[in-house]
């Protein structure tokens with residue numbers, strides 16, 4: 001008799017948003033539209049999170065913008081983008097036509113700019129299932145400190161994003177010891193979930209030129225080098241807020257990496273830097289996740305969420 005391979009239930013819920021599986025793209029690493037569609041079926045992913053959009057077109061930072069680092073990369077792309085209105089007109093229709101669930105990421109330099117970006121999304125089609133509020137960007141009204149480093153500023157931008165009229169996810173920064181408090185503030189302001197986390201602050205110096213290598217000087221570190229930091233950030237956030245849905249992100253390149261984030265407390269994950277090495281990485285990670293679960297007798301990914309807290313070691 002042939003052995004029947006048990007189907008793994010990969011479905012997950014992020015607050016009110018139901019996704020067929022937990023593997024999404026990470027904002028900024030797969031463009032604004034269908035850039036990855038030549039390499040994978042975007043409708044098979046949990047969701048496609050597009051690069052953060054400002055209310056207006058934005059030129060980004062001077063080159064060089066990216067540089068390889070040990071086990072990762074550093075970038076200071078500077079949130080270049082076409083602006084929400086142009087994205088709605090030129091990028092979103094093709095993206096929705098793929099059948100993908102789309103998450104629109106927004107950013108601003110002031111609370112008012114977040115509000116304007118959100119307002120422009122109010123009439124977006126229903127395929128835009130959520131808005132990710134990228135609070136990990138500089139606040140012009142607070143000496144360029146990141147919004148996500150402040151409990152009150154995070155609450156303000158999450159609140160401002162309510163103008164979009166759809167579920168809000170707050171994208172937080174791992175560069176603050178107050179992450180659990182910031183997550184609580186985001187939730188209190190209406191975020192249905194928190195995305196943990198954005199890049200680590202970093203810099204590479206060009207020793208021949210004796211100055212910072214990236215055009216903008218400072219940058220954000222990503223890739224496998226930051227994975228343990230991101231896993232701990234998810235773990236701490238879940239420990240402090242066990243009922244708050246978390247989307248884990250940072251250095252995911254394989255199914256085992258996804259499982260780490262789920263065990264730490266994430267209900268979904270995003271694949272970012274791995275996509276630069278292999279544009280099909282999100283789809284491959286998803287396929288491998290199904291096999292991993294099957295091999296380990298996991299019938300539903302929901303069994304894994306937060307399970308590391310139930311068998312926590314010391315240290």
Ligand SMILES: Cc1cc2nc3c(=O)[nH]c(=O)nc-3n(C[C@H](O)[C@H](O)[C@H](O)COP(=O)(O)O)c2cc1C
Nearest residue numbers: 026027028052075134197198222223250251272273
């Ligand atoms: C080139 C590049 C551009 C990025 N742009 C954005 C962005 O526009 N908005 C955002 O919220 N995060 C952005 N990120 C951060 C990623 O979404 C992700 O949080 C981070 O890179 C960690 O995940 P990873 O190690 O899988 O890349 C960017 C990352 C990279 C490498």
